[in-house]
Amino acid sequence: xxxxxxxxxxxxxxxxxxxxxxxxxxxxxxxxxxxxxxxxxxxxxxxxxxxxxxxxxxxxxxxxxxxxxxxxxxxxxxxxxxxxxxxxxxxxxx
Numbered sequence: 198x199x200x201x202x203x204x205x206x207x208x209x210x211x212x213x214x215x216x217x218x219x220x221x222x223x224x225x226x227x228x229x230x231x232x233x234x235x236x237x238x239x240x241x242x243x244x245x246x247x248x249x250x251x252x253x254x255x256x257x258x259x260x261x262x263x264x265x266x267x268x269x270x271x272x273x274x275x276x277x278x279x280x281x282x283x284x285x286x287x288x289x290x291x
Contacts (some may be wrong), residue, residue, distance in 0.1 A: 209235060210258045220273040221257070221266060229273075231258055236274065253279050 210216045216233035226238050237254040266285050271278045
């Protein structure tokens with residue numbers, strides 16, 4: 198089923214649905230921003246064979262942020278800070 202509206206899309210970023218509360222920390226020294234993110238954590242795809250999804254992947258509602266995340270920013274999840282190591286891939290269709 199396609200997402201029909203901005204309200205539908207916002208529902209995915211509800212912490213009671215699919216998202217988790219996080220803190221985006223813009224670098225260098227930007228003001229932290231609380232944001233809900235949909236997270237995909239590293240997973241061992243084939244135990245014993247070394248086939249893993251190697252990194253935390255976070256989907257953020259960029260319209261709710263003061264600026265787009267950049268390489269070098271940090272995303273704090275459950276008290277653990279993760280550095281954004283690649284330029285974010287933006288879905289420009291929304």
